[in-house]
Amino acid sequence: MNKTVNPNELTSDDDYGPLYAARKKVYPQSVHGTFRRIKWGLMAFCLGVYYFLPFVRWNRGLGAPSQAVLIDLPNSRFYFFFIELWPQEVYYFTGLLIVAAVALFLMNSVGGRIWCGYLCPQTVWTDLFYAVERLVEGDRRERMKKDKSSDPMKLERISEIVLKHSIWLLIAWWTGGAWVLYFNDAPTPVKELVTFQAPMIAYIWIAILTATTYVLAGFMREQVCTYMCPWPRIQAALTDEWALNVTYRYDRGEKRTSVKKAAELRALGEHVGDCVDCYQCVAVCPTGIDIRNGPQLECIQCGLCIDACDNVMTKIGRPKRLIGYDNDINIQRRQEGKAPVYRIVRPRTIVYSAIIAAVGGIMIYTLATRSLLDVNVLHDRNPVAVRLSDGSIRNAYTVRLLNKSGYDRVVAIDADGPANLTTHVVGIDSVTPDRPMIVIPRDSTSELRLLITAPAESNPEKSIPVRFHVTDIGLGEVATTTDNFVAP
Amino acid sequence: MTDHHGDIDSVTGKSTTGHEWDGIKELNTPLPRWWVISFYLTIIWSIGYWIVYPAWPLISSNTTGLLGYSTRASLAVELANLETLRGEKMAALAAAPLADIEKNPALLALARAKGRTVFGDNCAPCHGSGGAGAKGFPNLNDDDWLWGGTLEQIMQTIQFGARSGHAKTHEGQMLAFGKDGVLKPDEIVTVANYVRSLSGLSTRKGFDAAKGEKIFAENCVACHGDGGKGNPEMGAPNLTDKIWLYGSDEATLIETISQGRAGVMPAWEGRLDPATLKAMAVYVHSLGGGK
Numbered sequence: 001m002n003k004t005v006n007p008n009e010l011t012s013d014d015d016y017g018p019l020y021a022a023r024k025k026v027y028p029q030s031v032h033g034t035f036r037r038i039k040w041g042l043m044a045f046c047l048g049v050y051y052f053l054p055f056v057r058w059n060r061g062l063g064a065p066s067q068a069v070l071i072d073l074p075n076s077r078f079y080f081f082f083i084e085l086w087p088q089e090v091y092y093f094t095g096l097l098i099v100a101a102v103a104l105f106l107m108n109s110v111g112g113r114i115w116c117g118y119l120c121p122q123t124v125w126t127d128l129f130y131a132v133e134r135l136v137e138g139d140r141r142e143r144m145k146k147d148k149s150s151d152p153m154k155l156e157r158i159s160e161i162v163l164k165h166s167i168w169l170l171i172a173w174w175t176g177g178a179w180v181l182y183f184n185d186a187p188t189p190v191k192e193l194v195t196f197q198a199p200m201i202a203y204i205w206i207a208i209l210t211a212t213t214y215v216l217a218g219f220m221r222e223q224v225c226t227y228m229c230p231w232p233r234i235q236a237a238l239t240d241e242w243a244l245n246v247t248y249r250y251d252r253g254e255k256r257t258s259v260k261k262a263a264e265l266r267a268l269g270e271h272v273g274d275c276v277d278c279y280q281c282v283a284v285c286p287t288g289i290d291i292r293n294g295p296q297l298e299c300i301q302c303g304l305c306i307d308a309c310d311n312v313m314t315k316i317g318r319p320k321r322l323i324g325y326d327n328d329i330n331i332q333r334r335q336e337g338k339a340p341v342y343r344i345v346r347p348r349t350i351v352y353s354a355i356i357a358a359v360g361g362i363m364i365y366t367l368a369t370r371s372l373l374d375v376n377v378l379h380d381r382n383p384v385a386v387r388l389s390d391g392s393i394r395n396a397y398t399v400r401l402l403n404k405s406g407y408d409r410v411v412a413i414d415a416d417g418p419a420n421l422t423t424h425v426v427g428i429d430s431v432t433p434d435r436p437m438i439v440i441p442r443d444s445t446s447e448l449r450l451l452i453t454a455p456a457e458s459n460p461e462k463s464i465p466v467r468f469h470v471t472d473i474g475l476g477e478v479a480t481t482t483d484n485f486v487a488p
Numbered sequence: 489m490t491d492h493h494g495d496i497d498s499v500t501g502k503s504t505t506g507h508e509w510d511g512i513k514e515l516n517t518p519l520p521r522w523w524v525i526s527f528y529l530t531i532i533w534s535i536g537y538w539i540v541y542p543a544w545p546l547i548s549s550n551t552t553g554l555l556g557y558s559t560r561a562s563l564a565v566e567l568a569n570l571e572t573l574r575g576e577k578m579a580a581l582a583a584a585p586l587a588d589i590e591k592n593p594a595l596l597a598l599a600r601a602k603g604r605t606v607f608g609d610n611c612a613p614c615h616g617s618g619g620a621g622a623k624g625f626p627n628l629n630d631d632d633w634l635w636g637g638t639l640e641q642i643m644q645t646i647q648f649g650a651r652s653g654h655a656k657t658h659e660g661q662m663l664a665f666g667k668d669g670v671l672k673p674d675e676i677v678t679v680a681n682y683v684r685s686l687s688g689l690s691t692r693k694g695f696d697a698a699k700g701e702k703i704f705a706e707n708c709v710a711c712h713g714d715g716g717k718g719n720p721e722m723g724a725p726n727l728t729d730k731i732w733l734y735g736s737d738e739a740t741l742i743e744t745i746s747q748g749r750a751g752v753m754p755a756w757e758g759r760l761d762p763a764t765l766k767a768m769a770v771y772v773h774s775l776g777g778g779k
Contacts, residue, residue, distance in 0.1 A: 382618025386629040386776065389729030396629070396776050426774040427590040447597065451776045456730075 025147070026222060026288035028130060029140035029280075033307025042118050043127055051174065054181035058082075061406045064443065071183050077443075083367065084443075086404060095363040099356055106352040108238045110344055111325060112245040116231065117302035122224050125175070125217035126286065129168055136164040140283055168218050169210070176209030222287035226298050236297065242343050244325040246301045248281075248292040251335045253322050274318045281305035281323060291323055373409065374402035375470045375479045377450075385488040391456030395485050399425075399448045401470060403440040410473045412437045417466030417485045418454035425450050437473065452485060462487055578602075582763035586639050589770050596770065603771020606764055610756070619775050624734055624751050629775045632731040636720040637779035643769035649755035650723060657755060660722035665707065666746025673746075679703045680741040686716045686728045689736060 058068040058081055065072060070079040078085040085092060107114045116123060137143050137160055146157065180189055180202045192198035193206075216224055225232060239245065253275035257265065262272045275292065282290045284305060287298045291305045309323040330340035380396040387393055403409050413436045415423050425436040426449040440446045452466065463484045470479045495504045497515060507514040537543065541553040552558075571578075577598055581589070589595045608617055614625045621627035626634060635645045635658050650658040665671040671679070681691040682700025691697075708716070711724040718726030725733060733751075734744055756765060772778070 380618065382616065383620035383627070383629055386620075386627065387730055388630050389632040389726065389731050391730045394629075394776060426776070427593065427596045446593065449600070449774055449776075 023223060024288065026286065027140045027143050027283075028286045028288075028304070029283040029308075030134055031284040031304050031307045031311070033304075033310055035303030035307050039118060039127060039302065039304075043124050046119065046121075046124050047128070051178045054178065054186040060084075064406055065185060067185055069182060070185070073183060084404065086402070089370075092363060092367070095359050098359050099363075102352050102355045102359070104235075105238055106349060106356065108235055109240060109243055109346070109348050109352060111301075112239050112243045113232070113235050113299075113301040116225065116235065116300040117246075120231075120300075122216060122229070123286075123300060123302065125171075125213060126221050126224075128171065129217040129221075130286065132167045132171070133164055136160055136167070165218075168214055172210040172213035172217070173206065175213045176206035179209050180205050222298065222300075225287060225300055232297050232300075240346075240348065241327060241329055242346055244327060244342070245295055246291060246299060246303055246306060246323065247295070247326040247328070247331070248275075248323050249321070249326060249331055249334075250292070251331050253292065259316055274313065274322050276312070276316060278312055280308040280312050284308040371477070371479055372403070372405040373411070373470065373472055373477050373479045374404070375468060375481050376400040376402075377468055377481050377483045379483050379486075383488075385486045387488050388453070392453050393456070393487055394451055394453040395466075397450045397452070397468075397483060399450045399468065401438075401440050401446045401448065401479075403442060403444060403446075405442060407442050409440050409442075409475075410437060411440060412471045412473055413448075413450065414469040414471065415450075415452055415466050416469070417452065418464055419458045420455050421458075421485075422453045423450060424453070454485065578763045581766060584766075586643060586766060586769065589766070590639075590774065596774070599767040599770035600774055602764065602767035603769075603774075606760065606768050607771055610760070611768075619772065624749075626733055627731070627777075628772050629777050630731055631777045631779065632726065632729055633720065633777070633779070634723045634725055634733070637773075637777060639769060639773050639778065641720070642772050642778065643765065645753060646765055646769055646772070647755065647757040650753040651750055652752060652755040654755035654757070658723050658753075660711070660724065661750035662711075662724075662744060662748045664746065664748030666742075667748065671703065671707065671745070675699075675703050676742055676745050677738075679708070680738055680745055683708075683716065683727050683741055684736065684738065687730065687736070692738065 053069050054067065056068040057066050058079070059066055060079070065077075065079055067079065068081050070077075072079065076087045104115055133143070137146060146160075177190075177193065180193075180198075184202075189198055189202060193202065220228070252273065254273040256273050256275040256277045259276050262274075262276065265272045281292065282288070282305075284307070285291070286302065286304065287300060289296060289298045291299065303325070306321070306323045306325075310320040313320050313322055326340070330342075333340055376399070378398040378400075380398070385393055385395050399413070401411065412432075413423065413425065414434075415421060421434075423434050423436060424430075425438065428436045428438055428448075430436045436450070438446065438448065450468075463486045466483050466485045468481050468483070471477070495506060495513075496502070497504050497513060500515060503516045504513045505516045538551075539553065540555050541557055542550050543553065544551040581595055581598055581602075584592070584595055589599050607615075607619070611619070615621050615628055616625075619628035626632075631637065633641065635641055635650065644656075645658065648654045648656040648658065651661065663670070666673065666676055677692070678696060678700045681695040682697060682704055685691050685697065685700070704716070711719060711722050712727055713719050713724070716727035718724050718728075725731075732740075734740055734749060756768075760768070
């Protein structure tokens with residue numbers, strides 16, 4: 001990246017030259033090692049969750065969706081295993097987003113762009129697409145040779161290209177298809193899709209996500225990270241001097257010499273660097289950079305150069321981790337002859353962890369203690385109060401009862417307010433005087449018109465608070481809310 | 489316009505239009521060709537519009553255009569589509585007996601929603617948007633009903649109105665005892681105070697209760713009943729309760745007795761379909777005043 005450029009090759013924007021630099025195709029080489037294994041594992045996990053989660057079933061009882069994770073837009077419900085969220089509980093998603101954001105910060109302060117290198121969908125799918133490419137067309141050298149070859153296309157080459165793109169499209173199509181399954185009972189749309197009976201919106205979404213997956217993972221690749229994604233800028237700003245980044249330990253690597261020369265010089269007792277300039281770290285890099293030029297924007301810190309370098313170091317009998325997770329502070333310390341220091345527990349990691357713990361704790365607490373029975377009350381505004389023929393005063397309220405549980409409930413409504421009040425729900429004949437009882441069907445809301453009448457002699461003040469208690473007759477669960485009783 | 493292209497401005501080297509004011513000449517800077525072409529195209533396009541869409545006003549109508557398009561017609565189609573969409577539910581409402589609607593939560597919700605919008609369009613000008621009423625226009629939230637407050641009675645009042653001219657309308661009115669010379673002014677004052685006493689309101693000092701009772705018995709009992717309890721058959725209000733349609737102060741009562749009262753409620757049958765009338769009756773009943 002920091003190579004000197006011949007001035008004659010430079011183009012500027014004010015002449016008729018191109019306004020952009022053409023992409024230099026990257027041919028990452030396959031590599032084996034610790035970080036590659038971690039990446040395979042995380043890829044299998046992430047894709048496995050994404051592709052198969054919609055098929056996981058969860059028994060919620062008769063009539064309720066039996067999909068473990070389901071975003072039910074038509075009915076405004078979100079199901080996540082044992083949790084069922086209603087639209088008014090979207091604040092849980094706010095909490096989730098806060099936790100996710102702070103978790104990213106925490107990852108950064110501990111190990112730099114871990115997200116970019118191992119977990120980002122762009123990285124995961126690009127990695128998968130590279131694996132397919134390697135399988136079909138061969139490794140780095142073969143691919144370079146095939147692309148460079150000016151021979152007329154041979155049938156073998158054409159079939160290779162067709163095969164590669166077919167597999168890519170298949171993966172991309174499955175990616176789009178899996179997305180749709182989160183919004184519907186998974187087996188149903190699968191059947192509908194196969195028989196071309198699915199709603200148009202499903203096909204549109206599948207088409208969009210197939211296209212984006214195919215283009216982003218198959219063609220844009222590292223350019224997404226370098227030019228499109230805002231995260232590298234933000235993450236770089238969040239990374240401090242103690243964060244462990246994929247680092248070329250130049251204190252150990254310089255000066256670079258060939259294996260042979262290094263052996264000769266070492267024999268003479270001279271100091272020689274461990275780097276043998278084999279360019280393996282560059283060959284395996286999916287963004288096509290040279291990590292030995294220091295930390296740079298394009299580096300997604302996937303650690304594949306570490307594996308590549310380790311393999312070479314093992315071969316030439318030098319200690320591993322010439323490239324490794326480290327920081328500049330430790331390189332300086334080693335140069336000064338001090339022992340390296342790794343500080344994971346720092347004020348910022350403590351603060352981030354505390355925020356995650358606090359928000360997560362609040363979410364778990366509210367989830368655990370949240371009520372499955374709820375009541376909202378809206379006072380009639382027009383008229384606010386009515387005087388009846390015998391002089392008593394009546395206020396009307398619109399009461400909305402929410403039954404979030406998976407069974408029908410019988411509830412009783414009580415009101416505490418002015419002395420000797422009577423309650424009446426329109427359309428309900430109470431068996432017990434002043435204690436209207438109604439049935440709220442499972443997983444639904446009921447809207448009622450509730451009338452509260454206070455006798456004339458109670459002589460209420462201009463406005464007194466009323467407490468509404470909604471009691472589940474069977475379970476004793478109570479939901480309460482407050483409004484006012486107003487005199488005319 | 490004559491061609492002045494020969495007249496060249498010395499500073500810019502451009503030709504002028506030949507227009508000159510106080511020695512200042514206008515440069516000839518024509519519009520760009522693409523602009524002019526677009527302009528002509530829009531004119532051609534507009535001619536197409538005149539032909540295809542309704543455009544020219546005639547004396548009593550307008551040109552209809554080749555497409556026969558009309559915003560009114562398309563609105564009618566949209567409304568018809570909406571009716572079809574709601575048809576099933578409204579049909580259920582039309583089929584249900586009036587007395588059973590409030591017992592069925594789904595029908596009650598539908599009737600209330602439908603009733604609220606129809607009430608807003610048709611009834612709110614007199615009764616207020618929440619049915620709170622005004623002087624001369626009854627409050628529909630309270631429990632005092634001139635013509636009765638059961639579902640059926642409310643339904644009947646909405647359908648046929650009061651003094652509306654409909655064949656089945658409620659008839660009966662408050663006579664003008666003063667204007668028609670039946671009662672003398674001092675008798676009117678006396679009976680007005682007697683009526684106030686019926687509902688426990690204060691009376692004028694020195695008012696003769698016995699005389700008031702006698703006048704009331706002779707003139708008012710026929711409609712308002714013994715003791716002024718009222719009669720829904722005739723729309724005669726209960727004079728003993730706390731609710732007064734026109735006001736309970738002495739001056740208003742004197743006015744009522746002297747001039748009479750005969751407020752009109754229009755008949756809604758024929759203007760609204762039966763299901764809507766039903767929805768409205770249920771809505772008004774559910775406001776809370778129904779019996």
